[in-house]
Amino acid sequence: MSTVYVTRRAHFNAAHRLHNPAKSHAWNQAAFGKCNNPNWHGHNYLLEVTVAGTPEPSTGFVLDLGELKQLIQEHVVDHLDHKNLNVDVTFMAGVIPSTENLVIAIWHILAPHIPAGRLHRIRLFETERNYAEYFGPTHDQ
Numbered sequence: 001m002s003t004v005y006v007t008r009r010a011h012f013n014a015a016h017r018l019h020n021p022a023k024s025h026a027w028n029q030a031a032f033g034k035c036n037n038p039n040w041h042g043h044n045y046l047l048e049v050t051v052a053g054t055p056e057p058s059t060g061f062v063l064d065l066g067e068l069k070q071l072i073q074e075h076v077v078d079h080l081d082h083k084n085l086n087v088d089v090t091f092m093a094g095v096i097p098s099t100e101n102l103v104i105a106i107w108h109i110l111a112p113h114i115p116a117g118r119l120h121r122i123r124l125f126e127t128e129r130n131y132a133e134y135f136g137p138t139h140d141q
């Protein structure tokens, strides 16, 4: 069996503030710097969703990428795009909206909906140079 990794990209724009309310102002400034700005700041996020599987003989596809596009739009992008991650997004409530915490949340939202194959990786670019990846709870130590 040949395992192939298929990726769909999506974009969204969102605002956030990195802030730990349990810590002091000085601690937050030291830990988060400009990202602790009380009046928020924005990012143009690039999301990559990778599904692993074997091409289905009748189509040659691991899964229908049009269907994956729709699932990402409905379950992730529609909830995040043009939103404030600290206050608007139910599944990020009470969580510091770092790229790391976002990839974990997006994994758990999408994993149950993947129609064929299995979710392999969530990769999220916060900037062109900074990104985080999550390979799912089976890869947690």
Ligand code: NI
Pocket (backbone or CB within 6 Å): 016, 035, 041, 042, 043
């Ligand atoms: Ni930021």
